[in-house]
Amino acid sequence: xxxxxxxxxxxxxxxxxxxxxxxxxxxxxxxxxxxxxxxxxxxxxxxxxxxxxxxxxxxxxxxxxxxxxxxxxxxxxxxxxxxxxxxxxxxxxxxxxxxxxxxxxxxxxxxxxxxxxxxxxxxxxxxxxxxxxxxxxxxxxxxxxxxxxxxxxxxxxxxxxxxxxxxxxxxxxxxxxxxxxxxxxxxxxxxxxxxxxxxxxxxxxxxxxxxxxxxxxxxxxxxxxxxxxxxxxxxxxxxxxxxxxxxxxxxxxxxxxxxxxxxxxxxxxxxxxxxxxxxxxxxxxxxxxxxxxxxxxxxxxxxxxxxxxxxxxxxxxxxxxxxxxxxxxxxxxxxxxxxxxxxxxxxxxxxxxxxxxxxxxxxxxxxxxxxxxxxxxxxxxxxxxxxxxxxxxxxxxxxxxxxxxxxxxxxxxxxxxxxxxxxxxxxxxxxxxxxxxxxxxxxxxxxxxxxxxx
Amino acid sequence: xxxxxxxxxxxxxxxxxxxxxxxxxxxxxxxxxxxxxxxxxxxxxxxxxxxxxxxxxxxxxxxxxxxxxxxxxxxxxxxxxxxxxxxxxxxxxxxxxxxxxxxxxxxxxxxxxxxxxxxxxxxxxxxxxxxxxxxxxxxxxxxxxxxxxxxxxxxxxxxxxxxxxxxxxxxxxxxxxxxxxxxxxxxxxxxxxxxxxxxxxxxxxxxxxxxxxxxxxxxxxxxxxxxxxxxxxxxxxxxxxxxxxxxxxxxxxxxxxxxxxxxxxxxxxxxxxxxxxxxxxxxxxxxxxxxxxxxxxxxxxxxxxxxxxxxxxxxxxxxxxxxxxxxxxxxxxxxxxxxxxxxxxxxxxxxxxxxxxxxxxxxxxxxxxxxxxxxxxxxxxxxxxxxxxxxxxxxxxxxxxxxxxxxxxxxxxxxxxxxxxxxxxxxxxxxxxxxxxxxxxxxxxxxxxxxxxx
Numbered sequence: 001x002x003x004x005x006x007x008x009x010x011x012x013x014x015x016x017x018x019x020x021x022x023x024x025x026x027x028x029x030x031x032x033x034x035x036x037x038x039x040x041x042x043x044x045x046x047x048x049x050x051x052x053x054x055x056x057x058x059x060x061x062x063x064x065x066x067x068x069x070x071x072x073x074x075x076x077x078x079x080x081x082x083x084x085x086x087x088x089x090x091x092x093x094x095x096x097x098x099x100x101x102x103x104x105x106x107x108x109x110x111x112x113x114x115x116x117x118x119x120x121x122x123x124x125x126x127x128x129x130x131x132x133x134x135x136x137x138x139x140x141x142x143x144x145x146x147x148x149x150x151x152x153x154x155x156x157x158x159x160x161x162x163x164x165x166x167x168x169x170x171x172x173x174x175x176x177x178x179x180x181x182x183x184x185x186x187x188x189x190x191x192x193x194x195x196x197x198x199x200x201x202x203x204x205x206x207x208x209x210x211x212x213x214x215x216x217x218x219x220x221x222x223x224x225x226x227x228x229x230x231x232x233x234x235x236x237x238x239x240x241x242x243x244x245x246x247x248x249x250x251x252x253x254x255x256x257x258x259x260x261x262x263x264x265x266x267x268x269x270x271x272x273x274x275x276x277x278x279x280x281x282x283x284x285x286x287x288x289x290x291x292x293x294x295x296x297x298x299x300x301x302x303x304x305x306x307x308x309x310x311x312x313x314x315x316x317x318x319x320x321x322x323x324x325x326x327x328x329x330x331x332x333x334x335x336x337x338x339x340x341x342x343x344x345x346x347x348x349x350x351x352x353x354x355x356x357x358x359x360x361x362x363x364x365x366x367x368x369x370x371x372x373x374x375x376x377x378x379x380x381x382x383x384x385x386x387x388x389x390x391x392x393x394x395x396x397x398x399x400x401x402x403x404x405x406x407x408x409x410x411x412x413x414x415x416x417x418x419x420x421x422x423x424x425x426x427x428x429x430x431x432x433x434x435x436x437x438x439x440x441x442x443x444x445x446x447x448x449x450x451x452x453x454x
Numbered sequence: 455x456x457x458x459x460x461x462x463x464x465x466x467x468x469x470x471x472x473x474x475x476x477x478x479x480x481x482x483x484x485x486x487x488x489x490x491x492x493x494x495x496x497x498x499x500x501x502x503x504x505x506x507x508x509x510x511x512x513x514x515x516x517x518x519x520x521x522x523x524x525x526x527x528x529x530x531x532x533x534x535x536x537x538x539x540x541x542x543x544x545x546x547x548x549x550x551x552x553x554x555x556x557x558x559x560x561x562x563x564x565x566x567x568x569x570x571x572x573x574x575x576x577x578x579x580x581x582x583x584x585x586x587x588x589x590x591x592x593x594x595x596x597x598x599x600x601x602x603x604x605x606x607x608x609x610x611x612x613x614x615x616x617x618x619x620x621x622x623x624x625x626x627x628x629x630x631x632x633x634x635x636x637x638x639x640x641x642x643x644x645x646x647x648x649x650x651x652x653x654x655x656x657x658x659x660x661x662x663x664x665x666x667x668x669x670x671x672x673x674x675x676x677x678x679x680x681x682x683x684x685x686x687x688x689x690x691x692x693x694x695x696x697x698x699x700x701x702x703x704x705x706x707x708x709x710x711x712x713x714x715x716x717x718x719x720x721x722x723x724x725x726x727x728x729x730x731x732x733x734x735x736x737x738x739x740x741x742x743x744x745x746x747x748x749x750x751x752x753x754x755x756x757x758x759x760x761x762x763x764x765x766x767x768x769x770x771x772x773x774x775x776x777x778x779x780x781x782x783x784x785x786x787x788x789x790x791x792x793x794x795x796x797x798x799x800x801x802x803x804x805x806x807x808x809x810x811x812x813x814x815x816x817x818x819x820x821x822x823x824x825x826x827x828x829x830x831x832x833x834x835x836x837x838x839x840x841x842x843x844x845x846x847x848x849x850x851x852x853x854x855x856x857x858x859x860x861x862x863x864x865x866x867x868x869x870x871x872x873x874x875x876x877x878x879x880x881x882x883x884x885x886x887x888x889x890x891x892x893x894x895x896x897x898x899x900x901x902x903x904x905x906x907x908x
Contacts, residue, residue, distance in 0.1 A: 008806060008808075034662060034681060036680045036681055036682075037680075040680075160646060161646045161647070164642075164643050164646035164647045165643070165647055170625070170642050170643060170646065171624070171625065171684075188618075188624050188642075189618050189619070189624060192614060192615045192618035192624065193615070193618045193619050208488060224705065225702075225705045225706065225709060226490045226491075226494075227488060227490055228490075228702040228705075230625075230684065230701070247684070247701050247702075247705070248679075248682040248701075250705065251678065251679045251682075251701065251704065251705065251708065252679070254705065254708040254709065254712065255679060255708065255802065257712070258708065258711070258712035258715065258801075259798045259801070259802060261712065261715075261716050262715050262716065262719060262794050262797050262798045262801070263794050263795065263798055265716060265719055265720070265794060265883070266719070266790045266791045266792075266793060266794020266795065266883060267787060267790060267791055267794075268791050268794050268795055276799075276802075276804045277795075277799040277804040277805055277813075278804065278809070278812075282816065282819065282820055282823075285795075285820055286820050286823055286824060289788075289791050289820075289824060290824060290827060292787075292791070293784070293787060293788065293791070293824060293828060294827075294828070294831070296783070296784070296787050297780070297784055297787075297828055297831065297832075300779070300780045300783045300784060301780060301835060303776075303779035303780050303783070304776045304777060304779075304780055304835075304839060307775060307776040307778075307779070308776055308839075311772060311776075314772055314775060315772050318765060318768055318769050321761060321768060321775040321778070322757075322758045322761040322762055322765075323758060324761075324775070324778055324779060325754065325757035325758075325761070325778060325779070325782055325891050325892075325895060326751070326754045326755060326757050326758055328779055328783075329750070329754045329757070329782075329786075329887065329888055329891050330747070330750070330751055330754060332783075332786065332884070332887060333721060333746075333747060333750050333751075333884040333887070333888070334743075334747065336720045336721060336882075336883055336884050336887075337720045337721055337722045337743050337746070337747070337884070338720075339720060340716050340717050340719060340720020340721075340722050341717065341720065341722055341731075341739075343716050344713045344716045344717055345730075345731040347712070347713070347716070348709065348713060348730075350730045350731040350732065351731055352462060354462075355732070358732075359731075362736065365736065366736055366739055366740050366743075369736075369740055370740060370743060370744060370747060373744060373748075374747060374748070374751055377748070377751065378751075381755060381758075385758060385762075428790075429719070429720060429790055429883045429884075430786070430787040430790050430791070430883075433783065433786060433787070433790075433887070434783060434787070437779050437783050438779075441779060
């Protein structure tokens with residue numbers, strides 16, 4: 001137990017020591033590891049064990065660990081501490097982490113924490129909490145390197161040295177005028193490449209990109225990724241610079257948004273990103289899923305009615321019902337593929353508002369082509385299964401029409417969500433599948449009535 | 455046309471000027487914009503227009519634009535240039551970008567490009583191409599700041615100044631011994647915070663994380679995100695440091711892997727990340743989808759057989775078939791939710807190999823609970839639709855069993871893929887839906903036979 005060990009091994013050792021009540025061993029073990037690793041171990045413990053382990057940490061390590069644990073674990077830990085102790089930890093944390101922990105509503109206990117914080121820090125936290133959730137204002141830090149254009153390279157480097165212990169990013173110096181307005185940026189690269197007597201106004205450039213505190217975090221991530229930035233300035237209307245969002249926060253945003261797209265595509269309500277798989281109580285997992293399942297189930301009951309309308313046809317030719325799951329399944333699969341393609345293309349910005357009609361046209365065409373390929377196979381299959389050319393024709397034709405239809409719906413619905421400024425990933429594959437089920441059935445049975453003369 | 459304009463406006467202006475043959479205007483317009491924006495405009499042009507616009511760029515801008523265009527566009531542009539011209543552009547590009555462009559196999563024309571490159575750069579490119587695709591070796595750059603432990607802060611700062619123009623990351627100085635082995639890291643923050651006479655061996659720390667050139671890019675991204683790194687050292691077996699992977703490459707990896715998860719979940723074959731929605735020829739889009747659709751279609755034909763086995767029951771009670779789409783739809787939706795949850799939890803590392811059985815148990819339980827809720831509704835619904843309590847019981851019970859089954863399958867199959875070291879996202883929602891369709895039907899109709907005594 002003397003060396004730094006791998007994460008899963010660390011977890012085992014901690015659990016063993018906890019079970020055997022060797023708390024000193026746990027303390028010694030965790031003291032040697034990075035806060036991010038300690039946080040991962042804590043995330044996977046039960047609620048009461050979390051608090052038991054957390055108090056073993058030295059104050060400074062504890063503050064860092066608290067910045068790294070899952071939001072649910074963090075909040076539980078904060079609730080287990082008294083406000084004064086929390087405030088002491090918060091003093092050593094970055095403001096954006098504090099803002100994330102305090103979250104939307106500040107109940108009484110949290111107001112006490114804010115009162116216990118040094119007033120400058122408390123003010124900054126309050127300012128940031130005033131910005132919308134998932135905005136640049138929530139992610140930013142006010143601890144950036146601000147310099148005046150008249151400084152020389154040597155003076156700026158001295159300023160950078162003084163700032164180095166408390167700013168979050170050393171990669172860029174932001175040139176502000178007397179009113180705090182952003183007038184230019186000097187990259188560390190440009191600074192170090194310049195002679196000591198060079199004035200900053202000679203080497204500064206316009207910022208490649210900037211955001212307002214209200215800018216959505218996805219747009220912040222897109223800009224940082226587009227221009228390979230390490231920090232992006234946050235500037236309020238009027239030009240005054242408020243802070244920066246650093247690339248490590250953008251990395252977190254990308255991981256979070258990626259998780260969310262995957263969950264939403266599967267019709268699981270968002271929110272799961274705050275909590276890890278094992279620490280989320282099962283009733284909460286279920287409550288995140290049951291809403292969509294109910295909506296889809298109730299929408300799905302339309303299929304019972306649709307089939308009821310065609311009862312006669314189904315009684316007359318029982319074999320018609322044999323192909324129902326295959327046909328609506330194929331429609332659902334086609335639609336799911338299109339939704340995924342849409343969600344991805346919209347997320348990376350390849351499809352823009354004025355492209356909507358050309359996208360729909362393209363998806364209609366590819367649905368038709370895919371449908372024709374599968375339709376030929378379906379026709380052959382129906383014949384092989386001994387259903388005669390008429391039923392074969394019905395099934396084959398239905399595949400063509402259903403694929404075309406599903407592909408179009410799979411494109412139109414996410415695009416519609418996008419135009420209505422909803423997250424396109426809210427349009428889940430299950431939603432499209434359910435929509436295609438009822439309509440696909442009607443298409444199939446209408447074709448059957450027409451061709452078989454039922 | 456004098457100012458810098460927004461991206462979609464830029465696109466419009468370029469297209470207008472191109473149509474009217476005003477090439478000088480296009481040149482002037484693009485010269486004012488960031489290479490990343492110019493690349494976005496080029497990505498959306500037709501193949502021949504891309505080349506027509508690209509030759510308008512000044513050589514230095516052209517090199518940067520070529521680092522930013524979509525891989526498919528980049529490769530087409532490279533093919534349109536002669537090897538000597540390409541080599542001139544490559545000289546101004548970062549090695550990891552060149553490696554990405556050259557890709558897997560180096561055809562004759564590309565060998566010529568390598569021969570036209572300065573030999574040091576050509577050697578570096580060849581070394582990197584020897585590493586597996588999607589590995590740290592492909593992403594890394596050899597241009598990092600290497601220092602000796604005996605240097606003082608002032609000497610190190612001077613070294614950093616000299617290196618500033620050609621290294622990719624200034625955030626960390628890597629301390630190497632005489633054999634090039636990594637012995638420590640001095641962050642820029644630590645360097646600037648230290649007095650000029652301080653020796654580096656006093657302020658250096660062990661690297662928080664390091665990778666080998668063979669490490670998969672997802673693991674690289676996970677470590678950079680876990681420890682909030684700006685650059686991670688790549689160290690070969692034996693300890694010699696080869697290069698660094700910088701956070702901007704990790705941001706690209708995260709965007710790419712996120713896209714891939716979304717596409718795979720929808721059963722669309724990967725590969726689409728290299729190309730943008732509009733520039734991908736429609737036959738290629740179709741070829742990426744038709745494989746999975748065929749496999750799923752052929753698997754889906756099992757449902758035709760399953761229903762065939764129960765022909766008698768379906769003839770006797772036609773109303774049984776009315777509930778088929780609703781039941782298998784609900785099973786598919788439940789399974790899709792579970793797959794999304796699994797893909798997400800596995801991607802962020804919340805589920806690890808030894809958790810498999812507890813995950814399966816948990817999903818079985820939540821499937822059962824979800825099934826019970828929906829089952830009650832299904833029972834009521836069947837009664838309302840006038841199907842009598844027996845059929846209601848059949849439908850309600852089938853919902854319970856199918857939900858439990860679908861939820862379990864939706865967990866087991868991605869976990870199996872994970873244990874077999876396949877990407878869990880290869881297990882798409884459509885695959886689970888299709889598996890649940892056939893088995894769900896059998897469950898439903900067996901319950902019907904038993905309860906209704908058919």
